[in-house]
Amino acid sequence: MATGTGDGITGAYSGDLGTQIALATFLAIGWYNAIELCVLVFVAFNSYRGLYFWSLLLSAVAGVVPYSIGFLLKFFELMDSIWLSLVLLSAGWWVMVTGQSFVLYSRLHLVLREQKTLRRVLYLIIADVFLLHLPTTILTFGSNSSKKDSFVPAYNIMEKIQMTGFCLQEFIISTLYIWETVKMLKLSPEKGNRRIMYQLISINLIFILMDIGLLAAAYANLYVYETTLKATVYSVKLKLEFAVLGKLIHLVNSHTWSPDFTTGPNGFPDFVDPNRITADYTHAPRHVRARKQQWSQSDDGMDGAAMVERPDRRPSNYTGGLSETGGSWSTGTQTDPITPNTTSMLGDFSRPLSRVKSTRSDYPESEWPP
Numbered sequence: 001m002a003t004g005t006g007d008g009i010t011g012a013y014s015g016d017l018g019t020q021i022a023l024a025t026f027l028a029i030g031w032y033n034a035i036e037l038c039v040l041v042f043v044a045f046n047s048y049r050g051l052y053f054w055s056l057l058l059s060a061v062a063g064v065v066p067y068s069i070g071f072l073l074k075f076f077e078l079m080d081s082i083w084l085s086l087v088l089l090s091a092g093w094w095v096m097v098t099g100q101s102f103v104l105y106s107r108l109h110l111v112l113r114e115q116k117t118l119r120r121v122l123y124l125i126i127a128d129v130f131l132l133h134l135p136t137t138i139l140t141f142g143s144n145s146s147k148k149d150s151f152v153p154a155y156n157i158m159e160k161i162q163m164t165g166f167c168l169q170e171f172i173i174s175t176l177y178i179w180e181t182v183k184m185l186k187l188s189p190e191k192g193n194r195r196i197m198y199q200l201i202s203i204n205l206i207f208i209l210m211d212i213g214l215l216a217a218a219y220a221n222l223y224v225y226e227t228t229l230k231a232t233v234y235s236v237k238l239k240l241e242f243a244v245l246g247k248l249i250h251l252v253n254s255h256t257w258s259p260d261f262t263t264g265p266n267g268f269p270d271f272v273d274p275n276r277i278t279a280d281y282t283h284a285p286r287h288v289r290a291r292k293q294q295w296s297q298s299d300d301g302m303d304g305a306a307m308v309e310r311p312d313r314r315p316s317n318y319t320g321g322l323s324e325t326g327g328s329w330s331t332g333t334q335t336d337p338i339t340p341n342t343t344s345m346l347g348d349f350s351r352p353l354s355r356v357k358s359t360r361s362d363y364p365e366s367e368w369p370p
Contacts, residue, residue: 008224009155010148012077015224023075023228027068030231034064037239044246052106052245059099059238067092068231075224082144090137096234097166098133101125103238104173107245111180111200121173128169132162156221163218163226167211174204196247203240210237 007013013020037060045053070089073079105121112118139158142151181197210233217226 008075008227009152010143011074011082013075013224019224020076023224024072026225026228026232027072030064030235031068033232033235033239034060034068037235037242040242044242050106051102055099055102055106056238056242058095059103060235063092063094063096063099064231064235064238065092067096071227071231075228086141086144090140094129094133094137096231098125098129100234100237100241101166101169101173103241103245104170104177107241107248108173108176110248110251111184112176117176121176124169124172128165132165136162159223160218163215167215170211171208174207177201177204193251196244196251199244200248203244206240207237 013023038057041053041057041060042048047053066088070085070087070092073085074082074089079085102125105118105125108121109118136155136158139151139155142148143155145151178201181200185194185197214226214230214233217229
């Protein structure tokens with residue numbers, strides 16, 4: 001267990017040059033990913049608001065960046081005073097770890113609709129701030145003070161506890177994503193949506209593997225590797241979340257995974273019997289197109305349209321009425337062209353609509369009513 005001076009816990013790291021290069025590389029990768037993500041966020045988002053936007057932005061800018069700078073100053077002793085580096089790495093660690101959990105939580109409601117479970121996840125994230133962040137930060141400052149010998153043993157224990165607690169927190173959130181996405185896969189027939197779901201499952205599995213790697217480094221007492229590699233891991237997590245979680249909006253808006261109903265091979269919902277459909281509702285009736293010029297749309301901003309009826313231009317021997325069932329013409333008796341009787345308004349419902357003979361076809365086209 002690393003407890004002596006020069007191990008990185010109580011001050012600067014004084015190990016070999018190869019390890020120092022590796023540590024600087026991990027911190028530089030995390031810093032680069034965070035800056036790149038910051039640029040992508042401002043380019044991709046149309047409006048700068050919402051939990052997803054702010055948690056993603058703050059985790060990168062106010063999380064990974066100061067965390068990396070703090071450990072760079074501390075391990076390589078780039079400043080005479082160590083307290084500024086402790087403030088930067090501690091504040092960045094708070095925002096980076098909890099912010100990344102809030103990024104996952106901000107999109108969890110798109111796949112999980114149980115409000116009770118969502119509230120429990122939120123309470124878990126908030127509780128871990130006080131149970132894990134706060135005591136670890138106190139022990140971090142104490143381990144670098146003049147009474148470091150009293151704090152270092154407790155810090156070594158608390159470091160493993162907080163790593164285990166945050167890993168379990170992210171395991172729970174990632175498992176909920178995987179579980180709900182698998183259920184959505186069974187309901188979605190669209191190939192494009194299934195691809196997004198597979199990507200969502202994949203990144204959550206990658207998150208679990210990354211957390212296991214960090215947890216293994218903590219229990220192996222590789223403190224300097226665990227802390228610097230954490231910057232790289234969390235920056236990669238944020239970029240993966242940005243790449244995939246944003247696509248969930250398109251997936252939810254498509255409603256193809258909705259359990260309410262599914263569309264059959266004939267193009268109708270599964271509760272519709274196509275054999276009982278007797279009219280073509282996919283095309284407008286012919287007489288509607290023929291009478292198109294009688295619809296006048298207002299150009300002065302008023303809503304709606306007005307249809308001008310000209311009964312005086314109907315054929316003298318016209319006996320048909322306009323049925324209210326899809327606008328089809330049916331045979332019937334009409335003595336007054338202005339006030340049709342009940343029979344002409346309702347049409348002939350004794351035969352299917354497809355078998356009703358249009359009365360207009362009995363007249364030359366020149367005598368059709370406009």
